Amino acid sequence: MTRQYQPNEDLIRQGDTPKAAALVLSGTVGRYHLLADGRRQYLSFHIVGDMPDAQGLFIERMDHAVCAMDHAAIAFIPHVDIVRALKARPPVGFAIWRETLIDAAIFREAITNNSARPVLARMAHLFCELFYRARASGLAQENRLALPLSLVQLGDALGMAIATVNRTLQRLRATGSVDFRDGVLVVKNWEKLGRVGQFDPLYLHLRKVSPL
Amino acid sequence: MTRQYQPNEDLIRQGDTPKAAALVLSGTVGRYHLLADGRRQYLSFHIVGDMPDAQGLFIERMDHAVCAMDHAAIAFIPHVDIVRALKARPPVGFAIWRETLIDAAIFREAITNNSARPVLARMAHLFCELFYRARASGLAQENRLALPLSLVQLGDALGMAIATVNRTLQRLRATGSVDFRDGVLVVKNWEKLGRVGQFDPLYLHLRKVSPL
C-alpha cells in the first residue's frame, strides 16, 4: 500500500502500535520526540530507500513519531509479510537488521554532535551527514541537495534557538564551505565543511562511496 | 571466554573489528565516542545481562569504544556461534534484534535529554533511566543502586562541565528526590524524581516491571 503525505503530516505517532513498516519512496521524513511542553526534538531524517520505522517490527509501541518534512510518498509493508520473509531467508533479515544498527550509529553521533560540539561545528556536521548519505544513495546532484527544512526544524534537530540557527547559518556561509537557503543545500568546499564539522563518515558504515 | 576488566579499561576500541560479542556478567560498562581533542562523550551505560556491542554482529568496524566503568566481568561469544544460532532458530535472533532496537531507543532519548532539557532535568532523567533499568533487572536493592561513575564521567555523559555536574548534583539533593555520592545512587522520592526528570519509561520497552 502506498500513500502520499503533506509537509508536516505524521506517518506514525508516539504511542501507536504500527502493523506495517514505512518505506520512503520519495521525499524526506523525520523522526521526532514530542516534549511535555509541546516542543519537538527531531532525532533523524530519512530519504528515499530508508525504512524509518523498521523498529516497529519488534517493538510494540512507538516511543517517537515520524512525519513528512515535505511532500512524500510512502509504501507500507505489513509486518507479517516481512517476518515471513525473515524466517524463510535469514540473510534478508540480517540486511534489515544491519540497517537498524546503522540507524543506531546515527543516533549515537547525534548525541555527541548535540552534546559536545559548538553550534557551528554541530550544524556543519549535520549538513555533512545529510549530504554524504544522500550522495551515497545517488540523490545529490553534484554539490547540491534538496533539504526541505525550515530554520525552526533545523533548530529542533540541533537543539538551538531559531535566532542562533539563523546566525550560525550566516557564519557557515561566511566560511565559504556551504550555503543552505530555501530548502537547498549547496556544498561549496566539501573538505572544509568536513573540517568545520569534524566529520568522519565511519559511523555511517557505507561499504563503498565514490570519493568526494 | 570470560575476562575481568579494571575500571576504565577498554573492552573494544573505536576502529576495531570484533569477532565476538561481549556479555556483561558483572559490573558496569559504558560506550563512548572519542573526540578529536581527546574528550569523551559517553553514549550509554550497560549492566549485567546487556550485550553492549551486539551491533558488531553485522557492522564491521566499531564507530565507538566500550570500556569498563568499574571492575567488570565480561563473557565473549564468538559471532560465528551467534550467527549459527540465528539461522537455526530465528526467534533467538529476533530477541537479540529487539535488544539492539531498545538500545537505539535509549540513544534517541539521550539525544532529547542532552539537547532539550535543562541540566537539572537532564541529570534526573539519566538517574531515572539507570535506576529503572537496574530495577527491572533485579539489580537495585530497595531504593539504592551501585553507580560507579565519577563526576567527570557524569559530565561526559550529560554534556556538562564538571563544576556544573557538582552544583547540579547539589540542587538535585536539595529537591529531596535523589542523592548520588561515592558511586551510590539513593532514590528518596521516585515520583518526584520522575517529575523533575520528565521521565516516561515507555522508551525502555520493558514488558512488565513491578511498580515502584
Add this chain to the structure above:
DNA sequence: CGGAATGTTGATATGCCTCAACTAAAGTGG
C-alpha cells in the same frame, strides 16, 4: 610520606537564549 585523582567552591567570562520588532513571501478570502 608524596603525588595523583577526585571533589568542592568562588569569581569571571561568554555563548546562546529570550524577547521583541521588523521584513518578506506566501496563502486566503472578499
Add this chain to the structure above:
DNA sequence: CCACTTTAGTTGAGGCATATCAACATTCCG
C-alpha cells in the same frame, strides 16, 4: 485582484545559564 493574515526569516539588545579558570580540600594509592 487586492487587502489581510499567516508563516518564515532577519536583526538587535539584554540576560542568564553554563563554561572556564583557579584555588583548595580530600581521599586514594604506591
